[in-house]
Amino acid sequence: MPLRILILFILGVGIPVQAQDNFLWGVANAAFQVEGAVIDGVPTKSDWYEWTHTPGKITDGTNADQATDFWNMYEKDFKLASELGVNSFRLSVAWERIQPKENQWDEEALSHYQKIIEKMREYGLEPIVTLHHFVLPKWVVDKGGLLSPDFPRIFAIYAQHVVAALTKKPYSVHFWITFNEPAVLAMKGYVSGEWPPGLKGDTQKALKAQSQMAEAHIQAQREIKKLSIPDLKLGIAQHWRDFQPKTNSFFDRKVRSFLDLAFNRYFINILMTGNPCSKFFRVFCPSSSLRVHEKVLDFIGINYYGRTIVSFVGLPGLYKTEEGPGPKSDMGWEVYPEGMYTVLKEVSKFGLPIMVTENGVADHGIKKPDGRVFDPTREKFLRDHIDYMFKARDEGVNVIGYMYWSLTDNFEWSSGTTPRFGLVEFDYGTQSRKPRDSFDIYKSIIRSH
Numbered sequence: 001m002p003l004r005i006l007i008l009f010i011l012g013v014g015i016p017v018q019a020q021d022n023f024l025w026g027v028a029n030a031a032f033q034v035e036g037a038v039i040d041g042v043p044t045k046s047d048w049y050e051w052t053h054t055p056g057k058i059t060d061g062t063n064a065d066q067a068t069d070f071w072n073m074y075e076k077d078f079k080l081a082s083e084l085g086v087n088s089f090r091l092s093v094a095w096e097r098i099q100p101k102e103n104q105w106d107e108e109a110l111s112h113y114q115k116i117i118e119k120m121r122e123y124g125l126e127p128i129v130t131l132h133h134f135v136l137p138k139w140v141v142d143k144g145g146l147l148s149p150d151f152p153r154i155f156a157i158y159a160q161h162v163v164a165a166l167t168k169k170p171y172s173v174h175f176w177i178t179f180n181e182p183a184v185l186a187m188k189g190y191v192s193g194e195w196p197p198g199l200k201g202d203t204q205k206a207l208k209a210q211s212q213m214a215e216a217h218i219q220a221q222r223e224i225k226k227l228s229i230p231d232l233k234l235g236i237a238q239h240w241r242d243f244q245p246k247t248n249s250f251f252d253r254k255v256r257s258f259l260d261l262a263f264n265r266y267f268i269n270i271l272m273t274g275n276p277c278s279k280f281f282r283v284f285c286p287s288s289s290l291r292v293h294e295k296v297l298d299f300i301g302i303n304y305y306g307r308t309i310v311s312f313v314g315l316p317g318l319y320k321t322e323e324g325p326g327p328k329s330d331m332g333w334e335v336y337p338e339g340m341y342t343v344l345k346e347v348s349k350f351g352l353p354i355m356v357t358e359n360g361v362a363d364h365g366i367k368k369p370d371g372r373v374f375d376p377t378r379e380k381f382l383r384d385h386i387d388y389m390f391k392a393r394d395e396g397v398n399v400i401g402y403m404y405w406s407l408t409d410n411f412e413w414s415s416g417t418t419p420r421f422g423l424v425e426f427d428y429g430t431q432s433r434k435p436r437d438s439f440d441i442y443k444s445i446i447r448s449h
Contacts, residue, residue, distance in 0.1 A: 024126060024401025025446045026088035027081055027423070028358055030133040030180070033410040034070035035094065037063070045138035046096040047145070047196040057198075060416035067411050068426050068433075074116050076433060077407055078123040080424055084439060085446045089120055090357060090403045092130035092180065093166075096137035099158055110165050117171040128175040128357070128403070129166060130237065131159050131220075132213075134185055134195070134413070145197060146186075146209040152216040159220035160227065167229045174231050177301055177357065178220055181239040182213040182267045194414045207266065214270040221296045236271070237301035237357040240264050240347065241308045242339030244324075251312035255319040259310055271296050272350060299400065300350060301357030304343050304385075307336045329377065330362035331419055337384035344392035344399060353400045359385055360405030362412075362419040365436055373425050378438040386445055404442060408433060 037049045043065070052063035070077060081089055097109040117127050132155070136145055143150060159178065166173045179185075185195070186209040193200035221234055243260045245252035261269075306323075313320045324334040340359070347354055365375030386402065393399045409422035417428055423439040426432075 022400075023449070024088040024128070024355065024403075025086045025449075026090055026125075026128065026401060026403040027084070027086055027407035028090035028128075028403040028405050029070065029077075029407060029410060030092045030130065031094040031097075032064055032067075032133070032135045033406075033412070034068045034408070036065060036067045036069050036071050038065040039071060044094065044096050045100065046094075046135045047138065047141045048135045049096075050138070051196045051198075058414055058416045060418045062411070062416035062418075064411040066428070068408050069431055071112075073431070075119055077424075078120055078125060080433060080435070081125060081407060082123040083443075084407075084423070085443050087124060088126040088128055088401060088403070089407075090128040090130065090177075091116075092133035093162060094135065095132060095140075095158055096135060098162060099137060100139075102139050102143075102154065105161065110162070114166065114168075114171050117166060117173060121170065121172075126175070127171075127173045128177065128355075128401075129162075129173050130177040130180050131155075131162060132178065133180040136196075141197075146189075146212050147205060148212075151212050152219045155216035156219035156223045160223040163224050163229070163232075164227055167227070167232065174233055175299075175355075176224075176232065176234050177237050178217045178234065179213050180237045180357075181303055182210050182236070183263045184239045185213075186210045187263070188414075207262070210267045211270060214267050217271060218296050233298040235297055235299040235301050235355065236267070237303055238264070238268060239303045239305070239358075240343045242304075242306070242336065242342050243308050243310055246309050246311035246322075249312070252310065255310045255312045259308070259319070259321075268297075268300065268350065297352055299353040299355055300347055301355045302343060302347055303358035303405075304340050304356065305359070306333050307339045327377070329381075330364055331415070333362075335361060335377065335381055337381070337388050340385045341388040341392050344389065344397050345395075348392070348397040353398045355401040355403070356389060356399065357401075357403050358405040359402065360421045362421050363438075364420050365438075372434065373436040375436045375438045378423075378436070379441045382438060382442050382445060390449075 032048055037044050043049055051057050078089070093113050098106055100106055120127050140154065163176060186206040188195035189197055190199045190202045190206040190209060199205060217236060224234065241263060243256045245256040309322050309324050311320050312318065323332065324336055326334045326336055328334055344354060361378050361381040363375045363377040365373040368374050389399060389402060404423065406421050408424040409420045409426040411417055412419040412421065423436060423442055425434045425436055
């Protein structure tokens with residue numbers, strides 16, 4: 001028990017809200033990574049479907065045609081989540097399924113999502129639904145994708161259609177996320193070229209893509225508001241890095257500030273103020289966003305995976321980024337739990353409730369004689385990151401939930417099926433699910449709170 005709460009308890013003074021009754025403990029997944037991109041032999045046409053079927057684009061040569069077959073086997077995952085003891089479940093819906101063509105809605109697909117949400121509630125799980133998790137329908141790509149002048153409008157139409165359908169009883173989804181990790185999507189698609197559309201070195205288009213998604217969020221919020229749905233909470237899920245300068249030199253610190261602004265804050269700043277807070281960046285903002293004054297966010301979702309060490313190197317690259325010296329995950333990412341505290345404290349300055357919408361680690365673990373996997377990296381990861389999250393919460397940061405990424409192993413984008421993020425081991429040959437030891441660790445952490 002934190003010292004300040006102990007003192008208040010002894011004095012008999014009212015204790016600040018610390019009880020975990022309303023805290024959202026959960027797990028997360030995303031449609032393309034788990035559903036299966038091919039249903040009954042028919043592919044769901046999207047940029048990522050085409051990307052996974054282009055030789056050389058996926059590191060291990062796999063694809064998401066089957067994935068974990070969540071589309072059909074979702075109840076198995078909800079049963080596991082219930083056994084885990086979580087009270088919420090973050091998932092995304094597939095735009096490419098729901099709206100396969102611009103003027104065509106697949107109401108059967110939407111009805112299937114209603115069944116998924118209904119079943120989720122039967123297992124006592126609060127749904128947290130993401131409208132766009134990296135994947136674009138093929139027809140949106142053909143119109144110009146994220147950079148199309150029409151993108152904000154067509155996304156807003158899609159968002160309103162889905163929200164109207166899934167907020168009806170008995171589904172009643174209260175928590176909505178428009179975009180997942182807009183900065184990651186923009187940088188991977190337009191700077192590193194690792195993701196569709198596969199462009200390299202175009203920072204201007206990457207920033208434009210982020211501002212387009214910000215404008216799309218604003219227009220979607222306005223359309224959703226017209227539905228007059230009580231208790232609806234709309235947010236975004238932002239990947240937030242703990243950028244740290246390699247030295248205390250002036251130039252290293254300036255590089256750190258630049259990347260923090262361009263990657264962490266650019267998208268949120270547009271939503272919060274209509275201004276990305278820099279004359280340099282303002283040129284990439286749609287004029288309508290710059291006139292935003294209404295509240296367009298009810299909460300901020302934070303996806304935290306680690307820190308990045310940055311340094312100034314001069315021309316031609318200007319700066320260098322690298323992982324810190326700490327222990328690494330199977331993805332080669334540094335495990336740095338202290339950053340959870342730092343990031344939450346920084347994000348709290350926006351004055352909105354915060355949900356940790358993703359936090360996870362790739363760890364194959366070690367197969368034991370009984371066939372179960374011992375995954376010590378993930379076990380320590382969970383304990384340490386959750387401890388730092390509650391350290392921030394005890395200091396007044398309004399953290400309303402924690403979603404571990406992910407319940408089961410899944411298709412990890414350009415890395416394919418090789419990385420294993422799941423609390424539950426998934427066998428792609430037999431489609432079987434088997435909890436790892438970390439499953440029990442997370443379960444015990446939830447019980448202790």
